[in-house]
Amino acid sequence: xxxxxxxxxxxxxxxxxxxxxxxxxxxxxxxxxxxxxxxxxxxxxxxxxxxxxxxxxxxxxxxxxxxxxxxxxxxxxxx
Amino acid sequence: xxxxxxxxxxxxxxxxxxxxxxxxxxxxxxxxxxxxxxxxxxxxxxxxxxxxxxxxxxxxxxxxxxxxxxxxxxxxxxxxxxxxxxxxxxxxxxxxxxxxxxxxxxxxxxxxxxxxxxxxxxxxxxxxxxxxxxxxxxxxxxxxxxxxxxxxxxxxxxxxxxxxxxxxxxxxxxxxxxxxxxxxxxxxxxxxxxxxxxxxxxxxxxxxxxxxxxxxxxxxxxxxxxxxxxxxxxxxxxxxxxxxxxxxxxxxxxxxxxxxxxxxxxxxxxxxxxxxxxxxxxxxxxxxxxxxx
Numbered sequence: 001x002x003x004x005x006x007x008x009x010x011x012x013x014x015x016x017x018x019x020x021x022x023x024x025x026x027x028x029x030x031x032x033x034x035x036x037x038x039x040x041x042x043x044x045x046x047x048x049x050x051x052x053x054x055x056x057x058x059x060x061x062x063x064x065x066x067x068x069x070x071x072x073x074x075x076x077x078x079x
Numbered sequence: 080x081x082x083x084x085x086x087x088x089x090x091x092x093x094x095x096x097x098x099x100x101x102x103x104x105x106x107x108x109x110x111x112x113x114x115x116x117x118x119x120x121x122x123x124x125x126x127x128x129x130x131x132x133x134x135x136x137x138x139x140x141x142x143x144x145x146x147x148x149x150x151x152x153x154x155x156x157x158x159x160x161x162x163x164x165x166x167x168x169x170x171x172x173x174x175x176x177x178x179x180x181x182x183x184x185x186x187x188x189x190x191x192x193x194x195x196x197x198x199x200x201x202x203x204x205x206x207x208x209x210x211x212x213x214x215x216x217x218x219x220x221x222x223x224x225x226x227x228x229x230x231x232x233x234x235x236x237x238x239x240x241x242x243x244x245x246x247x248x249x250x251x252x253x254x255x256x257x258x259x260x261x262x263x264x265x266x267x268x269x270x271x272x273x274x275x276x277x278x279x280x281x282x283x284x285x286x287x288x289x290x291x292x293x294x295x296x297x298x299x300x301x302x303x304x305x306x307x308x309x310x311x312x313x314x315x316x317x318x319x320x321x322x323x324x325x326x327x328x329x330x331x332x333x334x335x336x337x338x339x340x341x342x343x344x345x346x347x348x349x350x351x352x353x354x355x356x357x358x359x360x361x362x363x364x365x366x367x368x369x370x371x372x
Contacts (some may be wrong), residue, residue: 006124006215008228008311025300026290035257039131040291041300064301066131068288073127078229 001033003049003068005058005079012058013049018070020049022065032065038042038067047074083354086347093343097336103166104329107322114319117226118257121315125308132301135294136275146302147273154194155186155248156216156238158270159208160254160313161201161323162222169326170255170263170321171203176266178253179205190364196247200235200314213301226318231311239306242271254313255320261327263320270309275300 005013017028021030023045031038042063049056059077067073090145159178161171178197189195199205200219208215217237224231238250249270255263259336292295 004123006127008121008124008308010120011123022290025296028145037287038289038291039297040289041297052288062306064131064297066127066288075124075128075131075304 001031001035001072003072003074005047005074005076007079012076013056015051017051017072018051020047020074022047022074023049023060024065031072033066033070035070035072037069038065040065042074042076047076048072049073083347085341086350090340090343090347093339097333097340100329100332100336101216103152107326107329111319111322111326114315114322115257118315118319119205121228121308121312124230125312128305128308132298132305135290135298135301144273144299144302146271147275147305147310149272150245150248152248153198153318154245154247154249155189156196156198156250157181157186157240158198158234158238158250158310158313160202160252160317161199161204162317163220164205167321167325168329168331170324170328171201171333173263173265174253174255175204175207177267180189181251181253189304196350198238201270201317202232205337222314223318226314228311232307232330235307235310238270238310239303247271251314252310252313254317255324257316257323260323265283266313268309268313270306273306315345 001017002004003013003015003017004011005069019030019032021028022040024041025041025043026031028045029040042060042065044061045059047060058079060074061078063074063076065074155179159174161174163170182195184197197204197208197215198216198219199208202220204342205215205218205220212361219234235355241247242250249269251267253265253267254271256266258264
């Protein structure tokens, strides 16, 4: 699935990933392929993703995630 | 006929002025590139945020966020965005004029009662409003040195907490919107209370989203972000506009200096020719006088 991590200053990450876990407001959760559409606010914490080139981690201070049709968009306030 | 030496000095001075304006134009062009890049970088984030917010607010009614509260307008805050430096044509003058008009138009009563406050971003507005005895809060001249979201955030936080605390009931921002390098659109926008965004996109609610924690909470959480983004966008736009305006102004100045140089060179050459003619005349008549003896 396609993942974009955006901040107001720049696009931090864009590419194919197989899994991404985010610090949701109701607890951390992981998004895999074909996840149901979801919008959730995010707390301060780590965004961990598994892509073609291995695992990556970003620390965010909060934001929001939208998942729709295998397209994941993470809006982070700062990284 | 102008004195030769005077003209020569003027040519040299116009020449160096032209070099300066040319250099400033080139610097502005480079900075403009970077400023527009920042706008382009910010756009996907802003659009997505607006989409989500519009999508969710459309089906949500009566959500009372502290940031959407409509109150009787007693205290007003104006955020006026100018640049730190001048030499950008009418760029700063326009913003200040628009702010003044807005005050005269809508907030005259508040101003008389001393309930009009101003946050000036950029030295030019700061200087102007302080000089004219407006109620100016803080000093934000450093913002444009390293313009990024964090810097804009600090101002936005201050504005929002003041609004929630009831320090002001309405916040408007006056700035130059960036259209292209040669064009700025003077804009006045209401920052707070937040105007609910109307969803124009046709594909709204095209999916049944799971919403966590709940629709209300997401919307309430996103409203502050959208205010921050709105202010950040105003700053970025103004920054890009500033360099656009300076580039155009300096281009014109370089051109004018060129015209001036042309005219000066013409009169310099005329003066030089005249003096040569004079000299020859004197020599010839001197020689004639000697020959006649």
